Amino acid sequence: MTPFLELIDLDVAYPTHKVIRNLTLRMSHAGIGCLLGPSGCGKTTLLRAIAGFEPLRHGSIRLEGVELSRSDWTLPPERRRIGLMFQDLALFPHLSVADNIAFGLRDWKAAERRARVTELLKLVGLEEYSGRYPHQLSGGQQQRVALARALAPRPRLLLLDEPFSNLDVTLREGLAREVRTILLREGASGLLVSHDQFEAFAFADEIGVLHQGRLLQWDSAYNLYHRPADRFVADFIGQGVLLPGRLGGEGRVSTELGELWGTPPAGCAAGEPVEVLVRPDDVVHDDASPLRAEVVDRAFRGAEFLYTLELPSGARLLCLAPSHHNHALGQRIGIRLDIDHRVMFRQGNGEGDDAGVRWGRLLAQ
Amino acid sequence: MEVDPSRMPIRSDAPPREERGLGARAARIDRWTLLVVGSAVLLALPVLTVFVAALHPAGAVWRHLVDTVLADYVTDSVSLMLGVGAGTLLIGVPAAWLTGVCEFPGRRLFEWALLLPMAIPAYIIAYTYTGLLDFAGPLQTALRETFGWTRHDYWFPEVRSLPGAVAMLTLVLYPYVYLLARAAFLDQSAAVLEVSRSLGAGPWRRFFGVALPLARPSLIAGVSLVQMEALADYGTVQYFGVSTFTTGIFRVWFGMGDATVAAQLAMVLLLFVFVLLVLERLSRRQARFHHTSARQQRSPRLPLRGQLGGLAVLACLIPLLLGFAIPAGVLAVWAARTAPRVVDERFLQLAAHSLLLAAGAAGLALLLALLLGYGQRLRPRPLVRLAVRGAGLGYAVPGTVIAIGVMLPFAAIDRSVDGWARDWFGVSTGLLLSGTLAALLFAYCARFLPVALHSVEAGLTRIRPSMDDAARALGATPRAVLWRVHAPILRGSLLTALLLVFVDVLKELPATLILRPFNFNTLAVRTYELASDERLADAASFALAIVLAGIAPVILLSRAIGRARPGQ
Numbered sequence: 001m002t003p004f005l006e007l008i009d010l011d012v013a014y015p016t017h018k019v020i021r022n023l024t025l026r027m028s029h030a031g032i033g034c035l036l037g038p039s040g041c042g043k044t045t046l047l048r049a050i051a052g053f054e055p056l057r058h059g060s061i062r063l064e065g066v067e068l069s070r071s072d073w074t075l076p077p078e079r080r081r082i083g084l085m086f087q088d089l090a091l092f093p094h095l096s097v098a099d100n101i102a103f104g105l106r107d108w109k110a111a112e113r114r115a116r117v118t119e120l121l122k123l124v125g126l127e128e129y130s131g132r133y134p135h136q137l138s139g140g141q142q143q144r145v146a147l148a149r150a151l152a153p154r155p156r157l158l159l160l161d162e163p164f165s166n167l168d169v170t171l172r173e174g175l176a177r178e179v180r181t182i183l184l185r186e187g188a189s190g191l192l193v194s195h196d197q198f199e200a201f202a203f204a205d206e207i208g209v210l211h212q213g214r215l216l217q218w219d220s221a222y223n224l225y226h227r228p229a230d231r232f233v234a235d236f237i238g239q240g241v242l243l244p245g246r247l248g249g250e251g252r253v254s255t256e257l258g259e260l261w262g263t264p265p266a267g268c269a270a271g272e273p274v275e276v277l278v279r280p281d282d283v284v285h286d287d288a289s290p291l292r293a294e295v296v297d298r299a300f301r302g303a304e305f306l307y308t309l310e311l312p313s314g315a316r317l318l319c320l321a322p323s324h325h326n327h328a329l330g331q332r333i334g335i336r337l338d339i340d341h342r343v344m345f346r347q348g349n350g351e352g353d354d355a356g357v358r359w360g361r362l363l364a365q
Numbered sequence: 366m367e368v369d370p371s372r373m374p375i376r377s378d379a380p381p382r383e384e385r386g387l388g389a390r391a392a393r394i395d396r397w398t399l400l401v402v403g404s405a406v407l408l409a410l411p412v413l414t415v416f417v418a419a420l421h422p423a424g425a426v427w428r429h430l431v432d433t434v435l436a437d438y439v440t441d442s443v444s445l446m447l448g449v450g451a452g453t454l455l456i457g458v459p460a461a462w463l464t465g466v467c468e469f470p471g472r473r474l475f476e477w478a479l480l481l482p483m484a485i486p487a488y489i490i491a492y493t494y495t496g497l498l499d500f501a502g503p504l505q506t507a508l509r510e511t512f513g514w515t516r517h518d519y520w521f522p523e524v525r526s527l528p529g530a531v532a533m534l535t536l537v538l539y540p541y542v543y544l545l546a547r548a549a550f551l552d553q554s555a556a557v558l559e560v561s562r563s564l565g566a567g568p569w570r571r572f573f574g575v576a577l578p579l580a581r582p583s584l585i586a587g588v589s590l591v592q593m594e595a596l597a598d599y600g601t602v603q604y605f606g607v608s609t610f611t612t613g614i615f616r617v618w619f620g621m622g623d624a625t626v627a628a629q630l631a632m633v634l635l636l637f638v639f640v641l642l643v644l645e646r647l648s649r650r651q652a653r654f655h656h657t658s659a660r661q662q663r664s665p666r667l668p669l670r671g672q673l674g675g676l677a678v679l680a681c682l683i684p685l686l687l688g689f690a691i692p693a694g695v696l697a698v699w700a701a702r703t704a705p706r707v708v709d710e711r712f713l714q715l716a717a718h719s720l721l722l723a724a725g726a727a728g729l730a731l732l733l734a735l736l737l738g739y740g741q742r743l744r745p746r747p748l749v750r751l752a753v754r755g756a757g758l759g760y761a762v763p764g765t766v767i768a769i770g771v772m773l774p775f776a777a778i779d780r781s782v783d784g785w786a787r788d789w790f791g792v793s794t795g796l797l798l799s800g801t802l803a804a805l806l807f808a809y810c811a812r813f814l815p816v817a818l819h820s821v822e823a824g825l826t827r828i829r830p831s832m833d834d835a836a837r838a839l840g841a842t843p844r845a846v847l848w849r850v851h852a853p854i855l856r857g858s859l860l861t862a863l864l865l866v867f868v869d870v871l872k873e874l875p876a877t878l879i880l881r882p883f884n885f886n887t888l889a890v891r892t893y894e895l896a897s898d899e900r901l902a903d904a905a906s907f908a909l910a911i912v913l914a915g916i917a918p919v920i921l922l923s924r925a926i927g928r929a930r931p932g933q
Contacts, residue, residue, distance in 0.1 A: 051838055077837040084838035090831035094853040103849075104839030153840060
């Protein structure tokens with residue numbers, strides 16, 4: 001079976017620097033995905049390359065087996081049947097809601113066009129607003145119009161460029177879910193670009209983490225959190241610390257918190273230093289445990305406390321504890337490790353330096 | 366702020382990205398770039414000409430000028446600038462504060478009515494007040510009759526003097542200061558004023574201690590604009606016998622027939638203008654930092670009751686009466702008296718001339734503005750930007766200077782074509798360009814293009830690049846984007862641009878006087894001629910036609926400031 005979307009060994013470059021480097025990505029079937037990454041990681045450029053606005057320096061883009069872009073040729077955006085929803089929405093101010101939605105339906109028969117517009121107005125819940133102009137709508141309503149407009153010509157793929165980022169944080173997740181529901185109801189495929197992991201979790205089935213123009217991992221949200229393929233992914237998704245240890249035989253690692261075992265990083269021999277990813281939910285508060293750590297910071301989260309703990313060696317851990325365990329700063333509390341997914345990295349490799357800085361910042365919070 | 370290169374716009378008809386960067390292969394010249402830069406250079410030709418001509422070695426006439434009248438030109442011009450600057454501040458700032466921040470009877474009316482004096486060209490208000498206030502005018506006649514005085518029994522201020530010119534220009538130019546000051550006051554964060562209030566500052570201290578210093582950059586920008594207009598004025602100072610640069614240029618040009626010296630005087634005038642221009646640009650840039658934050662809850666207006674309210678009404682009513690109601694009324698009365706005699710076939714012919722000329726210039730300026738504005742959007746490279754900025758400077762250049770800058774090269778072209786034709790064919794081609802409508806239209810474009818360009822650019826910035834992309838993604842070809850998205854959104858801006866240039870051309874006097882074809886008259890020129898012959902009442906119908914046309918842009922402007930009110 002031909003994969004739905006294939007990005008093969010892409011290079012996209014500006015005069016000064018390459019933005020996307022040797023990026024390969026396969027979305028095997030139609031569905032809802034997300035490209036997640038910090039700002040400046042190249043995710044918007046990648047989206048624009050898929051839409052046909054950026055030429056490729058190298059590689060190929062295929063949708064449903066048909067090539068759309070290669071290094072010397074770019075199918076114009078208007079002939080790709082790929083929808084696009086922008087961060088600033090880009091609604092046409094001179095057209096009413098209905099006319100905005102009908103913009104991409106120029107070649108349709110009038111009756112069909114009317115029916116499609118009505119259908120979409122209903123889908124996004126704006127039946128009463130068809131005659132209004134964009135400036136007469138609220139932000140959320142404008143968002144829906146932009147979505148309906150992009151969906152109207154039944155695009156094969158809808159690209160969404162951080163369309164929720166100008167909304168209130170509390171609204172984002174809700175709206176991401178709502179858009180997801182609308183896409184599913186329309187049977188449309190979508191690819192979202194975002195820097196907000198919770199938005200990505202709410203919206204997508206599969207998520208790709210992008211960093212400095214490279215795709216680090218394409219996986220489900222669960223796997224990104226629990227089985228990060230890379231130190232950067234481990235850092236970027238969720239919270240946690242890397243606990244230093246030394247690799248023994250048969251995947252055993254001796255750490256300050258005792259002996260753990262797991263799959264050692266590739267090419268790592270016994271005796272080499274490694275680091276084990278410890279998430280806050282892996283550290284369980286247990287007064288009976290002989291392991292002790294000092295509370296150096298704490299953040300009240302309502303149902304739970306996020307404690308920052310310091311081990312005798314100076315290494316720090318994050319610990320999520322139910323909020324009735326109220327401990328003061330300086331207190332030494334008992335902890336125990338309860339790790340389901342043991343993820344190890346070779347010490348100080350890859351993005352290590354960068355990640356180290358970020359870890360430090362995380363812990364200082 | 367972090368710059369995300371991925372947000373840079375790209376359009377399909379733009380060349381591949383690598384050619385659009387700052388340095389990389391920027392040397393590649395394509396059609397758009399060539400067209401834009403070429404038009405811009407053409408439009409800058411008058412100013413460039415003045416520069417070049419002024420480099421000629423100074424002759425005897427120049428030395429004579431330096432020995433005799435140059436000092437007068439400088440002192441009169443500077444006095445005019447300072448006087449008009451102070452006058453417009455004195456009228457414009459209180460009016461802006463009162464209508465912007467306070468509440469008093471008639472505030473809503475004054476808000477837009479205070480702009481009306483903009484509709485009256487300075488030379489027309491000068492003619493009107495001269496007719497009203499000079500020795501034979503109705504006021505002095507009435508005084509003499511009432512008190513039985515004769516000529517030497519009383520003192521009456523002489524209108525036709527430097528202070529008179531300052532007063533006239535102040536009355537029609539204060540709206541610039543009013544507009545900018547008002548915008549500054551409205552943009553000031555209500556929080557800043559409320560904080561100062563909570564710190565115990567009363568209304569006077571809030572005005573002098575907080576609001577006024579915050580508005581200072583806008584006030585400087587406004588005064589610079591006003592002073593540029595004052596320096597560019599010819600009709601008023603000529604009529605009042607004030608020796609400024611513009612009258613000096615005319616005198617040297619027509620009286621002594623010395624083009625080089627006229628260009629050199631024009632150059633000195635340009636230096637003054639340049640200083641003002643820099644001042645204005647810098648202040649505007651600074652003004653942006655002084656606007657603390659927009660889009661906030663405005664604090665309630667400060668109610669002025671009783672005597673204070675009465676004073677507020679006076680402060681707004683006096684400039685409105687003196688700057689518009691009285692001169693327009695007087696013109697209407699005179700016109701009613703003389704129209705039956707004056708409005709004949711010749712009047713209609715003049716009006717037709719004016720309308721056609723203004724419409725032609727407006728259309729041409731709009732086309733050029735579209736070319737420059739679009740070129741800049743399609744090719745946002747430094748060379749193109751620079752060219753467009755350069756072409757946009759014309760508005761600061763006085764009409765007299767533009768006229769000389771057009772006259773000199775056109776005459777030179779005519780001479781060389783004529784000489785060439787005589788040498789080769791033995792025929793004289795005479796004047797091909799000089800004294801033609803083409804020369805006049807070219808001058809209007811060079812001077813008023815910035816007006817059109819401003820509207821076009823404002824319209825284009827409302828079309829974000831993402832709108833182009835959205836339309837493309839919805840299946841529209843680049844050309845379809847132009848027709849289905851850009852054209853309808855731009856329509857309003859284009860009409861505004863047309864109207865503004867149209868009215869400006871209708872009012873224009875000095876360039877028209879210098880460049881018009883022989884025996885070709887317009888409303889403005891005829892007004893000037895009749896006034897010069899002391900037939901002020903006869904000039905009224907012509908002047909009134911110009912004033913009525915001038916009201917249209919004022920209406921546009923007042924609607925725009927109504928819309929721009931924050932929080933609505």
